[in-house]
Amino acid sequence: MRTESEPTASPAQSSAQPSTEAATQPGPATGESATSAAGGRPTVMLAMNESSRVRVLVPAVRERLERVADVLAIGPGGPFLADPEVQAALGEVDVLLTGWGCPAITPEVLDAAPKLKAIIHSAGSVKHFVDPAAFERGIQVSSAVVANALPVAEFTAATIVLSGKRAFRLGAEYKANRQRPDHSTVPGNYGNTVGLLGASRIGRLVAERLRAFDLEVLISDPYLSATEAAELGAELVELDELFSRSDVLSVHAPLLPETVGLVDARLLGLLKDGSVLINTARGRIVDAAALEQECRSGRLDAVLDVTDPEPLPADSPLLDLPNVFLTPHVAGAVGNEVARLGELAVSEMERFASGAPLQHTISAAELGRIA
Numbered sequence: 001m002r003t004e005s006e007p008t009a010s011p012a013q014s015s016a017q018p019s020t021e022a023a024t025q026p027g028p029a030t031g032e033s034a035t036s037a038a039g040g041r042p043t044v045m046l047a048m049n050e051s052s053r054v055r056v057l058v059p060a061v062r063e064r065l066e067r068v069a070d071v072l073a074i075g076p077g078g079p080f081l082a083d084p085e086v087q088a089a090l091g092e093v094d095v096l097l098t099g100w101g102c103p104a105i106t107p108e109v110l111d112a113a114p115k116l117k118a119i120i121h122s123a124g125s126v127k128h129f130v131d132p133a134a135f136e137r138g139i140q141v142s143s144a145v146v147a148n149a150l151p152v153a154e155f156t157a158a159t160i161v162l163s164g165k166r167a168f169r170l171g172a173e174y175k176a177n178r179q180r181p182d183h184s185t186v187p188g189n190y191g192n193t194v195g196l197l198g199a200s201r202i203g204r205l206v207a208e209r210l211r212a213f214d215l216e217v218l219i220s221d222p223y224l225s226a227t228e229a230a231e232l233g234a235e236l237v238e239l240d241e242l243f244s245r246s247d248v249l250s251v252h253a254p255l256l257p258e259t260v261g262l263v264d265a266r267l268l269g270l271l272k273d274g275s276v277l278i279n280t281a282r283g284r285i286v287d288a289a290a291l292e293q294e295c296r297s298g299r300l301d302a303v304l305d306v307t308d309p310e311p312l313p314a315d316s317p318l319l320d321l322p323n324v325f326l327t328p329h330v331a332g333a334v335g336n337e338v339a340r341l342g343e344l345a346v347s348e349m350e351r352f353a354s355g356a357p358l359q360h361t362i363s364a365a366e367l368g369r370i371a
Helices: 050-056 059-068 084-090 107-111 145-164 167-177 201-210 226-231 239-245 265-270 288-297 335-354 364-369
Strands: 043-047 095-098 118-121 140-143 193-197 216-220 248-251 276-279 301-304 324-326
Touching (some): 050 335, 059 335, 095 335, 118 335, 145 167, 145 201, 145 248, 145 276, 145 301, 167 324, 193 239, 201 216, 216 239, 239 265, 265 288, 288 301
Parallel strands (some): 043 095, 095 118, 118 140, 193 216, 248 276, 276 301, 301 324
């Protein structure tokens, strides 16, 4: 049994940083779902590790939660049914407020929680711990993935602008050679072509932010229409055209079996000499050997917040190349940004408690194409 004062393992990395998910859909407006059968306040169990609770449910957010719900003092420190007290408490739970470190919510867990009406996740993807049976039983499932997408989009948009000036490579050369490098051939950002691989939540947010700049934005996504792309201020193109026209190419596809190694040697070869590849999605989407070869040749620059493997081995050539800028998977919510996830989750809890529809639900149909 895990109580509110007992620490548990560190939070696992959210897999939702780069998802190609459909727009959120509100859940059914079922006012009776907001309260327990007795008509009182909803009963909530926190299913996340200690680190997540501290970082996500900061005091002001926790106070908001406790104003609308009764928060149980115990929660899972391991599998839900491993502790008899946790299993017994599940019988009174209306909502599971989950986060990093949440154990699997299996059909057996759902059987032990007959009053459960909603799973509200204060992190990204729910795919790896919420069993499809939850959707089959009509349980609403909500995710704070959009709150985690925002800092990634901010990070990416800033990186795109800096990449247009080749700031990362020139900065590395400046430091290494102790003299100002020649920047006469730097393309700059005016009229630069930026390609977005994937119209995920993050990809869409990036496109929206790039409207502020004099850039031509291309986007490629099999689930996006030309009209939707135009509404984002982008032109919808096929994959090969995306790579051949882009000066800066940013990856925003989800990691699915069909996207592993999607950015292969052939696609990388379509990028123009001197182009920049940015990856804030998942390392395995890009063929690691092919990318290393292109970067070692000096033909391409790369800005990588994620790699394959992650972290890189100490002898990886990418660690020493001046045309490769590496960050340690920090594009997603870090530091005080994590509280935004809790704010979104508690806002969903407030809607649930009032009988209003949830705003950030995930549907069963989306599970096949989210990370």
